[in-house]
Amino acid sequence: VYNEKAALSIITQIARAQGLQGNFEAAHKTLDEAETLAETPIVVVRLLLERGRALNSANQADLARPLFQEAWDRAVAAGLDFHAVDAAHMLGIVEKGEAAVAWNEQAMVHAEKAKNPEARIWLGSLYNNLGWTYHDQKKNPEKALELFRKALKWREARGQERETRIARYCVGKAARSLGRLEEALAIQQDLHQQWIRAGERDGY
16 A cells, blocks of 8 residues: 655655765755655655755755754654654754754753653764763863763663663763773773674774
């Protein structure tokens, strides 16, 4: 049975793949095709997100920003929690400084409160990304450590072994930045052995 909403949603993801390949002209043509048929809120939001992503990947953040903003507004109004978090996350990428922090925090809070469990899938990445923002700004290293610990707990709870090791590295990095050298060294030495046992060679 043909499902128009599902078909259009798939088209938006084809456009996303084209954008990831750097084929931005093809991505926009694909989105143009879907745009003429889009009616349901979820398809409209996905179109906005993927067109914004294609523009941002082509170094046109100023054109992408209003599309992500509209995607956020529409997703929140329609109760599309997963896509609302996606839009806030993308706004955190295209914005700079405190505006970027504010949108990442908005994405995190929205995901934590979301009724749709799919929206909470974002939390591991959001905790990590926001933690690095605080860490690199050097304004609130304690907040960075708190967020890295949240990311670690989130990864551990889901049994994500490789991601858990990376999350522990982040905790150790933040501890080092705070001058907690013995704690940081212990974490990183233990991680070094874990990477060896896992048979991986990685910068972490």
